[in-house]
Amino acid sequence: xxxxxxxEVVKDYRLRNGLRSTRLRAVDHVSFELKPGRTIALVGQSxxxxxxxxxxxxxxxxxxxxxxxxxxxxxxxxxxxxAAYRKAVQMVFQDPFGSLNPYHTIAHHxxxxxxxxxxxFTREQVADRVLELLHRVRLDEDFASRKPHELSGGQRQRxxxxxxxxxxxxxxxxxxxxxxxxxxxRLGVLNLxxxxxxxxxxxxxxxTHDLATARHFSDEIMVLxxxxxxxxxxxxxxxxNPQHEYTQLLAEAAPAPERRLAELGP
Amino acid sequence: xxxxxxxxxxxATAAPARRRLxxxxxxxxxxxxxxxxxxxxxxxxxxxxxxxxxxxDIGLTGPGNGFVLGTTQTGQDVFAQLAHATRGxxxxxxxxxxxxxLLSSFFGIVGAFVGGWADEAFSLFTNIMLxxxxxxxxILISSYVPNKSIWLVAAVLAITSWAGxxxxxxxxxxxxxxxxxxxxxxxxxxKRWRILLVEILPNLIPLLASQVxxxxxxxxxxxxxxxxxxLGASGSFTWGTMLFYAQNGLALRLGAWxxxxxxxxxxxxxxxxxxxxNFSIDExxxxxxxxxxxxxxxxxxxxx
Numbered sequence: 001x002x003x004x005x006x007x008e009v010v011k012d013y014r015l016r017n018g019l020r021s022t023r024l025r026a027v028d029h030v031s032f033e034l035k036p037g038r039t040i041a042l043v044g045q046s047x048x049x050x051x052x053x054x055x056x057x058x059x060x061x062x063x064x065x066x067x068x069x070x071x072x073x074x075x076x077x078x079x080x081x082x083a084a085y086r087k088a089v090q091m092v093f094q095d096p097f098g099s100l101n102p103y104h105t106i107a108h109h110x111x112x113x114x115x116x117x118x119x120x121f122t123r124e125q126v127a128d129r130v131l132e133l134l135h136r137v138r139l140d141e142d143f144a145s146r147k148p149h150e151l152s153g154g155q156r157q158r159x160x161x162x163x164x165x166x167x168x169x170x171x172x173x174x175x176x177x178x179x180x181x182x183x184x185x186r187l188g189v190l191n192l193x194x195x196x197x198x199x200x201x202x203x204x205x206x207x208t209h210d211l212a213t214a215r216h217f218s219d220e221i222m223v224l225x226x227x228x229x230x231x232x233x234x235x236x237x238x239x240x241n242p243q244h245e246y247t248q249l250l251a252e253a254a255p256a257p258e259r260r261l262a263e264l265g266p
Numbered sequence: 267x268x269x270x271x272x273x274x275x276x277x278a279t280a281a282p283a284r285r286r287l288x289x290x291x292x293x294x295x296x297x298x299x300x301x302x303x304x305x306x307x308x309x310x311x312x313x314x315x316x317x318x319x320x321x322x323d324i325g326l327t328g329p330g331n332g333f334v335l336g337t338t339q340t341g342q343d344v345f346a347q348l349a350h351a352t353r354g355x356x357x358x359x360x361x362x363x364x365x366x367x368l369l370s371s372f373f374g375i376v377g378a379f380v381g382g383w384a385d386e387a388f389s390l391f392t393n394i395m396l397x398x399x400x401x402x403x404x405i406l407i408s409s410y411v412p413n414k415s416i417w418l419v420a421a422v423l424a425i426t427s428w429a430g431x432x433x434x435x436x437x438x439x440x441x442x443x444x445x446x447x448x449x450x451x452x453x454x455x456x457k458r459w460r461i462l463l464v465e466i467l468p469n470l471i472p473l474l475a476s477q478v479x480x481x482x483x484x485x486x487x488x489x490x491x492x493x494x495x496x497l498g499a500s501g502s503f504t505w506g507t508m509l510f511y512a513q514n515g516l517a518l519r520l521g522a523w524x525x526x527x528x529x530x531x532x533x534x535x536x537x538x539x540x541x542x543x544n545f546s547i548d549e550x551x552x553x554x555x556x557x558x559x560x561x562x563x564x565x566x567x568x569x570x
Contacts, residue, residue, distance in 0.1 A: 058453050086455040099446035103468040113454040163450065 002071060004034040004057070004089060004171050004203065009066035011052055011227075026052040028227035029066070036170050039197060039204040041214035041235065043250070044224030050207045051094075053224075054175045057205070058091050087117050090164035092193075094176040096156035100148035106159050107144040110134070113166035133162040137192060154185035161193065171203040178213070190217055211254050215239045223247045291549075297542030304536050308356045311349030318346040318503060338515060338525055347508055348528050354504035355486050355533075358420050362485030363478045365424035366431060371474065373428070374435030379443055379462050385436075392432045400426030400488070408497045416499040419492065423485050431477045438473055442466050472548050479544040483537045490533060505529040 011027040027049045034040060044050050055061040056068065059077060068075040076082050093099035100109055110130045115121065121129070131141050137158040148156060157177060164172055174193060178186040190213060197204050208214050214221050214235065221238040223231040223246065231244040242248045324337060337343060377388030404422050408414060442448065443466060451465050486505070492498045493506025494513065512518075512526040 058449075060449060060452070083455055086453060091450075091453055093446045093450060095446055099450055101447040101465055101469070104465075112451070112456065116455050160450075163454070167454065 002036050002170050002203075005032070005069040005072075006053070006056075007031050007067050007069060009053075009056060009063045009068060011049075011056060011061060012064045025227050027056065027063075030224075030227075030229055031066075032222060032229070032232075034171055034203040034205055036203045037197075037201045038220070039206055039218040041206045041208060041218035041221045042224055043208060043211060043214050043221055045209060048224045049227040050209075050224055051175055052227075054091065054173050054205070054207055057089060057173050059085070087167045088169055089171045089173065090167060090169040091173040091175065092157070092160050092164050092177045095180050096153050096160055097148075097180070099160050100156055102148055104147070105144065106134075106146050106148070106151075109159060109163050110144075110166055113163060117167040129166075133166055136165060136196065137162040152185075153181050154189060157181060157189050158192065161189075161196070165196065165200070168200075169202070171205070172197070173205045173207070175207045176209070177206075179208070179210075186213075193217070211239060211250055223250070291546060293542045294546035297539045297546065300535050300539035301543060304352060304532065304539070305356060307349065308352035312353050315346035315349045316343060318342060318350045338511065338522075344525055344528065347503055348532070350503040351505050351508045351529060352532060354416060354499075354502050355489065355506070355536075357416060358423070358489045358504065359482040359486045361417070361420040362424045362427070362488075363482040365421070366428045366481040366485075367474065367478050369424065369428035370431035370435055370477065371470075374432035375439045375462070375467070375470065378436040378439035379458075379466065389433075389436060392429050392436070395425075396429035396433065398426060401492075404492055405497060408492075413501075414499050416502050416504075419489060419499045420485070423488050427481060427484060427488070431481070434477070435470065435473065438470060439466065442469055475547045476544050479540045479547075483540050486533060486536065505533050 008029050008031055009027055010025065010029055013024045013026055015022045015024055030049075030053065032040060042050050042053065052061065056063055059075070059082070062077070070085060070088075076085060100106075107127075107130050110133050111126050114126050114129045114133075118125075118129075130144055134141060134143055139155065139158055139162070143151070143155070143159070148159075151159065157180075161177070172193075177193065178189050181189060193204070193206075194217060196202065204218075206214065206218050211221075215238075218235050220232065221235045222229050223238065223244065225244075225246045231238060231242065231247045238247060239251060242251050338347070373388045373392050377385045377392075400423070403426055404419075407418075407422055411418065448461060448465055451461050456465070489498060489504055490506030490509065493504055494510050496510060498504060498506055498510070506529075508529040509526060512522070512529075515522075515525070518526060
């Protein structure tokens with residue numbers, strides 16, 4: 001499995017208000033293709049449907065219409081097909097403080113996906129793999145015996161990335177992986193993701209509302225507005241030459257010292 | 267591209283070993299000691315004393331004269347009665363605690379985890395059980411059943427007391443089940459029962475532990491109340507029946523403190539001991555709950 005494709009996917013939510021119910025279209029005919037080694041950034045404001053797309057890809061929600069194709073075949077929700085899909089597509093959550101179970105050690109978080117995807121591994125093999133995963137995200141071995149509350153936000157997010165890498169996925173969905181982190185450690189985590197992507201030839205869907213990191217980090221940018229893709233293209237084109245008015249608004253909102261200085265004038 | 271490893275600095279300090287048992291604080295030590303002494307007395311005591319129902323023609327006598335805690339109006343050995351009563355009350359407490367734990371976790375946790383119609387049905391049933399008043403139900407049952415065993419009383423107390431805990435557990439389970447780490451477990455392909463038992467249940471342990479401990483206290487107090495009203499188990503000794511007979515024998519008016527004080531003190535001490543243990547359990551399982559006393563806070567303040 002290598003190529004993940006969303007084709008004309010629609011997701012509606014029914015909002016119940018007493019006896020009346022209204023329909024909210026969270027995702028509106030979105031199509032794109034994720035390939036290994038490529039990074040697509042999905043940019044949009046809160047409520048534009050970014051996270052719903054992540055949930056659809058992670059099988060936490062089902063599309064109302066349209067289809068999600070894996071190497072041209074429709075996605076399976078049950079049985080061996082679903083297990084193979086979970087091995088191939090993994091996710092890094094937004095909030096590193098909520099995505100690790102406070103009761104369990106870091107080793108448990110990393111060992112479970114390893115055991116699930118390699119039931120034949122012995123205890124020693126699983127332990128070795130856990131240490132190897134910690135190395136991959138540049139954490140020391142003694143983190144294995146620690147509990148999440150002893151770690152900082154950046155360290156937790158590295159553990160979350162290691163957990164997502166445990167099944168050796170081909171595709172990684174990163175749902176605002178740095179938005180809950182301190183500005184000072186964001187670059188570290190993003191660089192780590194970029195390095196891992198190159199090492200493992202991952203296809204990454206980078207969901208963000210930050211145009212600057214999207215441009216820095218991805219090959220292609222898709223701008224989402226009210227559930228629909230309003231603009232897409234190579235990262236530099238979208239940022240430097242925005243066509244849609246919403247993208248122009250986003251680009252203008254980013255701080256640009258040169259423009260500001262020019263405005264102030266001599 | 268430089269990769270910053272902010273983890274490396276902290277990793278230099280050795281990771282503390284995983285702590286599973288509570289640190290021996292004064293609270294826990296006192297609680298364990300009192301509860302241990304009472305439980306030991308309840309287990310061993312009845313083997314060492316004579317028949318608590320033997321009637322002697324010495325009447326009401328104070329402590330001493332061969333009877334550690336004196337005798338009742340009919341010359342029965344109060345110490346022997348206390349030993350059997352402790353065993354009876356502890357049995358009630360343990361049985362009700364276990365039944366309450368089973369019922370409340372089944373209806374509270376499983377319903378909330380499965381969701382949908384199961385949740386609706388379980389929650390409706392819990393609410394119905396919640397509004398059934400315990401005392402009138404017990405009075406009703408006791409008027410129909412002439413010979414109530416200690417087990418029947420325990421069952422009635424359990425049936426009327428699990429619903430409150432179930433509601434609390436349901437609320438907490440609903441909140442835990444939608445956390446990101448549960449979603450992450452689903453994404454990695456964990457089985458549903460495993461998510462419930464390994465990812466969700468451990469986070470409920472502090473809640474369950476405190477509920478069991480309070481269910482035990484509630485059961486012992488409830489049984490004492492029922493027995494005091496004359497609705498308790500017939501033909502068995504508990505702290506409540508001792509108080510009932512002491513009240514009937516006008517112990518207070520006759521100044522026979524050795525008759526009513528021991529069972530009353532036993533109830534108070536055992537309740538206090540279980541509460542102390544309960545607080546200590548909370549502190550280990552959830553470090554965030556660890557109470558910050560003033561002395562503790564002062565340690566944190568910067569002494570420049």
